[in-house]
Amino acid sequence: MEIKSITSPASFKLSAxxxxxxxxxxxxxxxxxxxxxxxxxxxxAKGQTFRIVxxxxxxxxDTLFFNANNLEERYSPAHTVQKSGQLYLGLGxxxxxxxxxxxxxxxxxxxxxxxxxxxACASESNTVRYAMEKRPxxxxxxxxxxxxxxxxxxxxxxxxxxxxxxNINFFMNVPVLPDGELxxxxxxxxxxxxxxxxxxxxxxxxxxxxxxxxxxxNGYNPTPIxxxxxxxxxxx
Amino acid sequence: MxxxxxxxxxxxxxxxxxxxxxxPLWEDLLPGGFHWSARIRRGTVLRLTAQAADANLAAxxxxxxxxxxxxxxPDTLKAQHTAFLTRGHVCYSDMGRILCSVVTDTTGWNDAFxxxxxxxQIKTQYGLRDFGAARNGMYxxxxxxxxxxxxxxxxxxxxxxxxxxFFSKVSADDTGKLIWNADHAQAGDIVELRFEMDTLVILSAxxxxxxxxxTYDPAAILLSAFAAAPVAANDVCRTSCEQNGRGFQNxxxxxxxxxxxxLHSSNQAGA
Numbered sequence: 001m002e003i004k005s006i007t008s009p010a011s012f013k014l015s016a017x018x019x020x021x022x023x024x025x026x027x028x029x030x031x032x033x034x035x036x037x038x039x040x041x042x043x044x045a046k047g048q049t050f051r052i053v054x055x056x057x058x059x060x061x062d063t064l065f066f067n068a069n070n071l072e073e074r075y076s077p078a079h080t081v082q083k084s085g086q087l088y089l090g091l092g093x094x095x096x097x098x099x100x101x102x103x104x105x106x107x108x109x110x111x112x113x114x115x116x117x118x119x120a121c122a123s124e125s126n127t128v129r130y131a132m133e134k135r136p137x138x139x140x141x142x143x144x145x146x147x148x149x150x151x152x153x154x155x156x157x158x159x160x161x162x163x164x165x166x167n168i169n170f171f172m173n174v175p176v177l178p179d180g181e182l183x184x185x186x187x188x189x190x191x192x193x194x195x196x197x198x199x200x201x202x203x204x205x206x207x208x209x210x211x212x213x214x215x216x217x218n219g220y221n222p223t224p225i226x227x228x229x230x231x232x233x234x235x236x
Numbered sequence: 237m238x239x240x241x242x243x244x245x246x247x248x249x250x251x252x253x254x255x256x257x258x259x260p261l262w263e264d265l266l267p268g269g270f271h272w273s274a275r276i277r278r279g280t281v282l283r284l285t286a287q288a289a290d291a292n293l294a295a296x297x298x299x300x301x302x303x304x305x306x307x308x309x310p311d312t313l314k315a316q317h318t319a320f321l322t323r324g325h326v327c328y329s330d331m332g333r334i335l336c337s338v339v340t341d342t343t344g345w346n347d348a349f350x351x352x353x354x355x356x357q358i359k360t361q362y363g364l365r366d367f368g369a370a371r372n373g374m375y376x377x378x379x380x381x382x383x384x385x386x387x388x389x390x391x392x393x394x395x396x397x398x399x400x401x402f403f404s405k406v407s408a409d410d411t412g413k414l415i416w417n418a419d420h421a422q423a424g425d426i427v428e429l430r431f432e433m434d435t436l437v438i439l440s441a442x443x444x445x446x447x448x449x450x451t452y453d454p455a456a457i458l459l460s461a462f463a464a465a466p467v468a469a470n471d472v473c474r475t476s477c478e479q480n481g482r483g484f485q486n487x488x489x490x491x492x493x494x495x496x497x498x499l500h501s502s503n504q505a506g507a
Binding site: 013127183 | 304308309310311313314315317318319320328330331332333345349350351352354356357392393394395396397398399407408409410411412413414415445446479480482483485486
């Protein structure tokens with residue numbers, strides 16, 4: 001078995017069209033910047049719209065969703081892939097929970113492809129993937145741990161490491177070839193591109209704005225993101 | 237190796253890394269649809285043998301002495317730049333260590349991203365056949381089977397992460413649309429897992445969630461355990477990529493074990 005060098009396949013096709021959102025920032029009820037390499041955690045109520053903006057482009061945004069009313073129910077990449085028959089996320093994708101329920105639907109997307117397979121970078125997996133001396137580097141899993149052990153919302157609801165399943169990587173391009181080879185390709189996102197979801201249940205959102213410096217998932221240069229929320233009544 | 241291998245059952249069995257004259261430590265038949273769990277110690281090979289065509293065996297792995305450490309599908313796939321598992325691949329935990337290695341695989345592809353069937357899907361696809369109606373011929377789902385076995389070890393829904401589906405092949409086209417590869421596993425196909433850590437193994441032989449079959453008839457799986465030869469410096473899983481070399485190094489550190497370079501490797505000739 002040979003592992004080929006990491007090169008992007010010559011071309012790929014989007015599985016869903018792009019679509020801009022009718023919502024404007026002026027009507028958002030919440031707008032925050034999450035700095036490069038930092039975690040974020042918050043609530044998005046059923047019916048609300050949540051937008052993640054890739055401010056400078058090429059950023060990977062590792063995102064977990066939990067049912068705010070039943071924390072054992074959480075985003076499940078396996079259910080999402082299995083129920084949709086589709087490996088990548090895009091406009092119209094339904095994000096399924098571990099109880100096979102729809103947690104959220106992608107309602108607008110100006111990027112075109114988001115990853116379901118790659119999960120989060122971690123100190124431990126960095127030693128395997130890159131080199132033993134990469135262990136002290138900052139990672140998404142450490143970000144999740146930071147949030148779960150220090151954020152008031154996490155303490156209030158009581159999540160811990162057992163609850164960390166595999167996440168979505170918004171804006172990340174991880175193509176799988178028909179022969180099963182998996183690549184980490186250079187990003188297809190760009191400055192100002194965004195993805196938007198409508199919550200189908202009350203959600204806890206946990207984000208690590210990826211600090212990964214070892215692969216092209218964020219152009220070797222982690223950058224900030226913007227997080228916006230709209231009330232359901234603002235839907236077009 | 238393509239799916240629908242032309243090898244005979246005897247030729248497939250001969251691909252085992254276990255010498256033909258080595259007796260199993262134990263054998264157990266897992267009936268189709270049923271579930272199973274056990275602690276498998278480091279240095280053990282678990283052979284899975286499909287007893288009929290279109291077998292599926294959902295598997296989850298936990299560090300037996302610290303169950304917070306568990307099989308991590310994303311780390312497994314991205315470390316080895318693969319979307320499936322076959323001979324030469326290993327199963328990583330979320331701590332950068334190797335729970336088990338795929339040392340033999342006569343199918344060429346084992347699904348690593350589709351997860352398991354659930355009760356609702358089984359009922360919709362095959363109909364309802366419960367214990368009252370069918371006794372132990374009842375229809376069982378992968379999710380319930382895994383949760384039953386996990387519950388016996390203090391684990392629950394929070395621990396139910398993406399599993400491996402041995403003997404099943406799901407690929408994707410260039411838009412990411414999933415392709416179910418029918419006629420993949422045949423009777424006599426074998427997968428051998430060599431455990432590199434003391435591992436809690438959770439199994440379900442219920443149908444794969446994408447299997448389009450309309451009758452519920454999942455294949456039985458024969459489980460056979462053997463004592464493994466030491467992992468050689470030139471072991472196929474250790475050398476298949478440089479990442480796995482470091483994965484073995486992390487695992488050996490955990491056990492403060494002798495590095496492989498000092499181990500006798502004649503038993504692994506040709507691996």
